[in-house]
Amino acid sequence: MKRWQNMIIDVGLTIVVFLLLFPPWYVVNKGSYVHTRIPHGYHFLFSPPCCSPHIDFVRYLVPIGVVCLMALLACLEMKETHHEEDA
Numbered sequence: 861m862k863r864w865q866n867m868i869i870d871v872g873l874t875i876v877v878f879l880l881l882f883p884p885w886y887v888v889n890k891g892s893y894v895h896t897r898i899p900h901g902y903h904f905l906f907s908p909p910c911c912s913p914h915i916d917f918v919r920y921l922v923p924i925g926v927v928c929l930m931a932l933l934a935c936l937e938m939k940e941t942h943h944e945e946d947a
Contacts, residue, residue, distance in 0.1 A: 865935045872931030876924055881905050883920045885913040 885900040885908060899916070903909050 862938065864938045868931055868934045868938065872927055875927050879924050879927065884916045885909055886916045887911050887913050
């Protein structure tokens, strides 16, 4: 791999690690007839907010997938750019 591809992968992995360490939380408000999910922000994984929170897995995994996809596309673009310059 080229130096730029390694740097893109390193940056992508760093962002994914931070996204994994600070998940989005929500709290369930149990009313008489309706249960409402209230977002409770992003907090450190091992120090969840009070009031029995839950991790919002959709908001947790979608950004991780987007970062991985963008890093992959950037690596592919750098690979194509280097092949064009070598020719």
